[in-house]
Amino acid sequence: MERNLSALKPSLVWKHFAEIVRIPRPSGHEEKIREYVLGFARSLGLECKEDEAHNIYVRKPASAGMEDRKGVILQAHLDMVPQKNNDKQFDFTTDPIDAYVDGGWVTADGTTLGADNGIGAAAILAVLEDDTLVHGPLEALFTATEETGMDGAFGLKAGLLQGDILLNLDSETEGELYVGCAGGLDANIVFDYAPAALPAGDYEAMRLTVKGLKGGHSGIQIVAQRANANKLLFRLLNARAEELGLLLASVDGGGLRNAIPREAEAVVVIPKANRTAFAEAVEAYEKTMIAEYAGIEDSISIRAEACAAPAAIIPADVAAKLTRAIVGCPDGVVRMSTAMPGLVQTSTNLARVVSAGRTIKLQCLLRSSVRSEKEALGEAIAAVFALAGATTELTGSYDGWNPDMHSPILKAMTASYEQLYGTEPSVTAIHAGLECGIIGSNYPGLDMISFGPTICYPHSPDEKVEIASVAKFYDFLVRTLGNIPRK
Numbered sequence: 049m050e051r052n053l054s055a056l057k058p059s060l061v062w063k064h065f066a067e068i069v070r071i072p073r074p075s076g077h078e079e080k081i082r083e084y085v086l087g088f089a090r091s092l093g094l095e096c097k098e099d100e101a102h103n104i105y106v107r108k109p110a111s112a113g114m115e116d117r118k119g120v121i122l123q124a125h126l127d128m129v130p131q132k133n134n135d136k137q138f139d140f141t142t143d144p145i146d147a148y149v150d151g152g153w154v155t156a157d158g159t160t161l162g163a164d165n166g167i168g169a170a171a172i173l174a175v176l177e178d179d180t181l182v183h184g185p186l187e188a189l190f191t192a193t194e195e196t197g198m199d200g201a202f203g204l205k206a207g208l209l210q211g212d213i214l215l216n217l218d219s220e221t222e223g224e225l226y227v228g229c230a231g232g233l234d235a236n237i238v239f240d241y242a243p244a245a246l247p248a249g250d251y252e253a254m255r256l257t258v259k260g261l262k263g264g265h266s267g268i269q270i271v272a273q274r275a276n277a278n279k280l281l282f283r284l285l286n287a288r289a290e291e292l293g294l295l296l297a298s299v300d301g302g303g304l305r306n307a308i309p310r311e312a313e314a315v316v317v318i319p320k321a322n323r324t325a326f327a328e329a330v331e332a333y334e335k336t337m338i339a340e341y342a343g344i345e346d347s348i349s350i351r352a353e354a355c356a357a358p359a360a361i362i363p364a365d366v367a368a369k370l371t372r373a374i375v376g377c378p379d380g381v382v383r384m385s386t387a388m389p390g391l392v393q394t395s396t397n398l399a400r401v402v403s404a405g406r407t408i409k410l411q412c413l414l415r416s417s418v419r420s421e422k423e424a425l426g427e428a429i430a431a432v433f434a435l436a437g438a439t440t441e442l443t444g445s446y447d448g449w450n451p452d453m454h455s456p457i458l459k460a461m462t463a464s465y466e467q468l469y470g471t472e473p474s475v476t477a478i479h480a481g482l483e484c485g486i487i488g489s490n491y492p493g494l495d496m497i498s499f500g501p502t503i504c505y506p507h508s509p510d511e512k513v514e515i516a517s518v519a520k521f522y523d524f525l526v527r528t529l530g531n532i533p534r535k
Contacts, residue, residue, distance in 0.1 A: 060174035101203025117184025119211030124168030125194035168217030222517035228477030243360035260347035263310030266397035267480030277312035373436035449485035
């Protein structure tokens with residue numbers, strides 16, 4: 049496998065991306081990547097600083113003759129989603145990403161690649177380094193901890209940025225210009241319980257696992273109707289627990305709040321007399337799920353294996369309420385947009401279900417371009433779990449970014465793309481939380497566009513970025529900077 053990314057074109061972009069993938073930067077552990085960006089900016093003699101929210105700001109003066117152009121802010125985030133396959137030994141806080149070329153793509157060995165948003169950051173560093181480019185006044189904004197809460201964007205204070213135009217380099221389909229995005233809301237759900245003793249009698253413990261799902265970005269890939277491992281696990285428990293006398297001891301399903309769960313597992317205790325019936329039920333259920341998700345999921349695996357007996361179990365009444373609430377919890381696409389065909393308007397992702405001794409915690413990430421609809425969905429989820437005796441806290445609400453189809457930079461970029469490639473770009477919105485909406489609320493009047501190269505399967509170990517699209521994306525960025533209108 050070819051691992052020399054620096055040999056790819058455009059060379060400056062891939063040089064910086066090759067450095068970025070070697071720097072550990074999962075959300076909340078971004079110290080080293082901040083040091084890299086600041087050190088690089090200082091080596092170029094550029095004004096730079098880190099703000100209180102750990103965003104990095106860099107300023108580059110206009111090239112000769114371009115001083116009268118509108119100021120442009122180039123923006124990307126520095127953190128990445130840390131997802132790996134279960135059989136991959138990897139520590140995202142210390143280990144470099146093992147990136148390599150696979151045909152026309154760059155991907156990673158068993159982990160997320162971090163092209164989201166490492167390629168955007170690398171493109172900005174390339175622009176800062178290249179003194180042959182023609183551009184007006186430039187500012188680079190590298191935001192912190194986007195993937196787990198958009199902390200940097202929320203912490204960005206008014207008065208720092210001076211530009212008129214913001215180019216967000218965090219979109220994932222080349223040839224598309226994004227002019228709007230969804231807002232978000234977190235539902236944090238907690239069941240409290242007192243652990244119960246193992247039942248007396250002839251019981252044994254089994255580990256029930258759901259894995260092999262595709263997962264992916266809970267906004268971008270939600271329209272693909274992929275299976276949610278948490279939902280599949282509890283659907284089986286709901287259907288067969290009472291009949292087979294299953295008792296739930298623990299559960300650990302899903303991972304990050306913004307990733308569709310690929311894997312989930314539960315430890316159950318079962319009467320030995322029902323072991324064969326349980327094994328048959330699991331096998332039949334796997335076949336049913338494979339049939340249901342034919343053409344969507346191609347590697348569904350549902351297994352039950354003997355395991356060590358747990359120290360305690362979740363009380364049967366709590367487990368039953370939990371199971372029914374999860375089965376009844378909305379998940380996936382809730383409503384499609386009528387204004388923009390093909391665009392998801394509202395969705396929710398049951399991202400996490402985990403027990404920890406005396407509590408079971410769940411996380412749902414809700415997205416919508418309609419504030420009232422997002423709030424109503426949050427209330428609906430809270431109502432489902434209230435009926436089951438759980439508490440729900442709705443946090444982290446942020447609004448979306450409303451499209452401006454008369455945007456001057458939209459017109460300029462549409463013209464630039466057509467000049468370069470002989471066709472108009474697609475103008476659309478994205479069902480994901482771009483930082484544009486949050487930044488725009490602190491800087492009203494900013495003219496904003498989001499665009500990027502083609503990245504497939506972000507937020508999953510299958511993530512990959514198309515090499516040819518990176519070249520087109522960067523050439524388009526350079527052409528755009530040379531065509532920025534005068535103030």
